[in-house]
Structure formats: C-alpha cells, structure tokens
Amino acid sequence: MSAESISDFLAEAKDLDDEGFVEAYPYPFLVREATKGHVPVSGERSTARLTRSALATVGDGFGLDEGVTIHRVYPRREDAETVRIGRDEDECDVVISDGSVSKVHAELSLDYDEASDSKTFQLTDLGSANGTFLNGDRLEPNTPLEVSDMDSIRLGPVIKLQFFTSDAFFQFLSMYRRIKKP
Secondary structure, eight states, X not given: XXXXXXXXXXXXHTTOOHHHHHHHOOSOEEEEEOEEOOOOOOOSSXXXXXXXXXXXXXXXXXXXXXXXXXXXXXXXXXXXXXXXXESOTTTOSEEOOOTXXXXXXXXXXXXXXXXXXXXXXXXXXXXXXXXXXXXXXXXXXXXXXXXXXXXXXXXXXTEEEEEEXXXXXXXXHHHHXXXXXX
C-alpha cells in the first residue's frame, strides 16, 4: 500500500477515542515527514546507489508543504507473517517509490509471547543496496532488530520514517492535531 496524507487519515479517524482507534487500527504505522531529496525511479531493476555528492541535496524538510504521509503496516499477502517494505508494488506491502529504495528493501515482523501477552516488532534489512538504519545504526542484512515506538527508520540516505504502534500513533495524532496550523 502506498502512502496516504495524514490530513486524509485524520478526517477518517476524527471521531474515534483511544479505544475505538486501537480497535479500528490495530496495526502499526510508519510516518514519513517530507524531505528535501528524492531519487527518481529509473527502471524497475536497479536501485540507485548514491554517492556523497548526490547526498548534498538530501536533508530534513520539516515543514515543507508536501507535509506528513503515513503508511499502514499490515500484510496484503494472504498468510504473510511479515510486512515487506520497498519499491516493488507486487512484492511489498508498504510501497515507497524512490530510486534509493530497493525493490524489496526491508521487512517488519511481529513476535508475540502468549505467556506474557506481549508483542515486539522486529525490523530486518533484506540485503538492500543503500542499507536500512534503526535510530542511526545500520542494520546487518538478514539480522532482525527490535523496533519500538517512535524509533527512527531510514531506508538508505533519503527515506526517513518513524515507527508507531497503534496506541502511540493515536497519541501522536492527538499532539499533531494540537500543533498543526489551520
């Protein structure tokens, strides 16, 4: 699923309290702030490998007019146990159309412990060309690391996401509504 505007999502979920929100949206979310930089997709087979000079135009663009977009994190594929993130619309559940993102870049999985009724989420780089970063640290390919609320996820040097469970995303939206300019 591709990104949707946070404004559209806020309109959809405007009448829900915290319990209703978690019931309606039990899955996590990835929030993407607009950034100064985009690598056009140039062909379906290759991922653009970025050099230092290409990165000079990339950076945080907090407050750009394009604003905040969200990705709902749930599998589209039947019987899938992971959520794939990448550029390929057929293979990925979260689609990010940027040439610096590999066709199948990373995945999120859920570990549920019935005994303690606790769940943890794991992020795994799938051997991407430009790497996957969790809170600034590059992940070793095929080595899952736990991801928590408000952790920063980068796909290569351009795509910056923030991870939220449903509960934490409701809190984020509550704050966002208060600080959003009319």
